[in-house]
Amino acid sequence: MKDEQHLSRVERRKRELEQQEIESSRVGHGQADESSIHAQHEQWREQTTHQSEHPFLNEQAQASSKPKNGTAKSRRKRSPRISLFSRRKPSRPKSQHATSRSKPSTPVKREMDQPSKQPPKRKRKWKGKVALFLIVMLLVAGYMATSPFTFLIMGSDARVGESLSGSRTDSLQLMEFVPRSRTVQNVSIPRDTYTTIPCEPDREGDKITHAFAFGGAECTVGAVEGLTDTTVDGQVVITFESFMEMIDLIGGVNVTATHSFSEKGFNQTYEYTEGVSYAMDGDMALAYARHRKTDTDGARSNRQTEVMTAVAEKLASPSGWTKIPTAYRFMKEEMGLEMNVLQMAAVGVTMISSPEVNKMQVEGQDAYINNVYYYEPLDESVQSIRSALDLSIWGTVR
Numbered sequence: 001m002k003d004e005q006h007l008s009r010v011e012r013r014k015r016e017l018e019q020q021e022i023e024s025s026r027v028g029h030g031q032a033d034e035s036s037i038h039a040q041h042e043q044w045r046e047q048t049t050h051q052s053e054h055p056f057l058n059e060q061a062q063a064s065s066k067p068k069n070g071t072a073k074s075r076r077k078r079s080p081r082i083s084l085f086s087r088r089k090p091s092r093p094k095s096q097h098a099t100s101r102s103k104p105s106t107p108v109k110r111e112m113d114q115p116s117k118q119p120p121k122r123k124r125k126w127k128g129k130v131a132l133f134l135i136v137m138l139l140v141a142g143y144m145a146t147s148p149f150t151f152l153i154m155g156s157d158a159r160v161g162e163s164l165s166g167s168r169t170d171s172l173q174l175m176e177f178v179p180r181s182r183t184v185q186n187v188s189i190p191r192d193t194y195t196t197i198p199c200e201p202d203r204e205g206d207k208i209t210h211a212f213a214f215g216g217a218e219c220t221v222g223a224v225e226g227l228t229d230t231t232v233d234g235q236v237v238i239t240f241e242s243f244m245e246m247i248d249l250i251g252g253v254n255v256t257a258t259h260s261f262s263e264k265g266f267n268q269t270y271e272y273t274e275g276v277s278y279a280m281d282g283d284m285a286l287a288y289a290r291h292r293k294t295d296t297d298g299a300r301s302n303r304q305t306e307v308m309t310a311v312a313e314k315l316a317s318p319s320g321w322t323k324i325p326t327a328y329r330f331m332k333e334e335m336g337l338e339m340n341v342l343q344m345a346a347v348g349v350t351m352i353s354s355p356e357v358n359k360m361q362v363e364g365q366d367a368y369i370n371n372v373y374y375y376e377p378l379d380e381s382v383q384s385i386r387s388a389l390d391l392s393i394w395g396t397v398r
Contacts, residue, residue, distance in 0.1 A: 146179040147393055149346040151234045151339070153308060154212065154220055160241045160266075168209040169220060171304050174228060174389075177350040181395020184309075184350060187228065187385055188301035188361040194374035198222035207374060217336065227362070227377070229386045234339040242334045243289075244282030246311070249330055250323045252281050253310035258303065261294045263287040280307075298361045305359065309351075316351040360385055 155171035158164050169191060176185035191209040199215030199222070200206055208227070211220040221232045238246075244266075247253060257272040264270075265287035272278070272288060280288065289307045292300040314320045315327060328344065331337035339347075363381035367374045390398050 146349065147346065148391055148395075149177045149233050149343050150230055150389070151175045151177070151236075151343075151347070152221060152224055152232045153304075154217060154235065154237045155243075155304060156212065156237055156239045158239045160239075164216075164237065164239065166213055169212045170209070171301055172208065172220070172224065173301065173305055173308065174224060174230075174232070175305075175308075176230075176389055176391070177347050177355075178391055178395040179346055179349040179353070180393060181391075182350065182353040182355045183395050184355045184357045185388055185391070186305050186357055186359045187389070188298060188305065188359070189224065189227070190297050190301070190362060190364070190375050192297075192373065192375040193227070193362055193364065194367065194369075194376045195223055195227045198226070205374075227382065228389055230389045234337075234343050236331060236335045236337045236339070238335055240286055240290075244286050245334070246327065246330060247280065247282035247285045247307075250311065250314050250320060250327055252279055253285060253307065253314050254278070255280055255285065255288065255306055255310050257288070258306065259291075259295055259299060261291055263291040285310075301361065302359065309357065312347060312351045316348050358388065360388060 151174075153171075153173040153175065154169045155173075156164055156167045157170035158167040171191065172189040174187040174189065176187075178185070189208060191207065193208045194205050195208050197203065197206045197208070197211045197214065197219065199211065199219035208220070208223050211223040215222075217235060217237055221235060225232055254277055256277045257274050260272060260274045262269055262271045265283040267283045270284050270287050278284065278288075285307050289300070289304045291303070315324050324344075328337070362377045362385065364375045364377040367376040387397060392398050
C-alpha cells in the first residue's frame with residue numbers, strides 16, 4: 001500500500017513536469033496544433049510508464065522523489081527498512097554461510113592431516129617387522145648357542161720370552177661342548193702321536209707336535225681334524241707366559257689335585273696332595289699343569305684339562321661374568337683366540353649347567369720308525385673317539 005502511494009506521488013510529479021513541458025511548448029510554439037501536443041503528451045506518458053515498470057528506473061525515481069532535507073518522519077520510515085533488511089539477513093545466515101565455506105576446508109585439512117597419520121602406521125609396521133626380525137635372530141642365536149661346539153686348545157712349549165715360530169705343541173686338548181645334553185667331550189692327544197700332517201705332503205706321517213713347528217696353528221688343526229674325523233670350530237694357542245697371565249687376570253682358579261707330587265715353578269716349588277683343593281695363581285697353576293716326571297703324558301694332559309675347566313667355570317660363575325670381556329680381549333690379542341660370541345655362549349651355557357665331562361685319550365703303543373720314537377694310535381681307540389664326537393644337537397650319536 002505504501003509503495004502504491006509512493007508511486008502515485010511520483011506520477012503526480014511527472015504529470016506536473018508534463019504540464020510544465022506542455023505550457024512551455026505552447027509558449028515557444030504558439031502555432032502548434034492541439035492534436036500534436038496531445039500525441040506528444042501520450043508519447044511522454046508511455047515512456048514514463050515504461051520507466052516506472054523498470055526496477056532500475058523506479059530506484060532512480062524514488063531517489064529523485066526523496067526530499068533533500070529529510071524530516072523526522074522520513075527518518076522513521078527509513079529505520080524500519082534497515083531493520084527489515086537486517087532481519088532478512090541476520091547474523092546466523094552469515095555464520096552459516098561462513099561455516100558452509102569452511103566445510104570444504106575440513107576435507108582438505110583431513111587430507112593434509114591424513115599423511116601425517118600415516119607415518120605412525122608405518123612405524124607400527126616397521127616396529128612389527130623389527131620385532132619379528134629380532135625374534136628370528138634370537139631363535140637363530142639360541143639355536144647356534146645350543147649347537148655342539150668343538151674347540152682345540154694348543155699348548156706351545158715356547159718359554160717365557162721365546163717366539164711361537166718354530167715351537168711345538170706340548171699338549172693338545174680337543175673339547176666338544178654339547179649344551180642341550182649338558183656334556184663335554186674331552187679328547188687328549190699325546191704330543192708324539194703318529195698321524196698324517198697336512199703341511200708335510202712328502203711324508204706318510206709324523207709326530208703331531210711337529211705340525212705346529214712346520215705350519216703353525218692351521219697345520220695343527222688340519223692334523224687333528226684328520227685324526228679325529230671332526231671339524232674344529234674354534235682354537236686358541238697358549239704359551240707358558242700367556243697361561244700365567246690369563247689365570248692372574250681372572251683372579252686365580254680353584255683346582256683339586258688328582259695326584260700327589262712337587263713341581264718347581266718360576267717363583268717357588270709347590271707341593272700338591274691328591275684330593276686337596278688349591279686356590280692357584282698363574283705360577284702355581286702352570287707348575288701343576290706342566291708336571292710329568294712321576295706319571296704319564298696322559299695324566300699331564302688330564303691336569304691341563306682340569307686347569308682349563310677351572311678357568312671356564314670361573315668365567316661362567318656370577319663372580320666371573322664381569323671378567324669375561326677382559327678375558328676375551330686378552331685371549332684374542334695374546335692367544336690368537338678364534339671364537340665368536342655365540343660360541344662363547346655355547347661354552348658358557350654348557351659350563352653353567354654342571355656338565356658331565358667325558359674324558360678320552362688317544363690310546364696307542366710305542367713304535368720306532370727309522371729309529372725314531374712314535375706313539376702309534378690304535379684303530380679301535382681312534383674309531384671310538386670319532387663315534388663319540390659325532391653327536392647331534394641333542395648330544396646323541398648320529
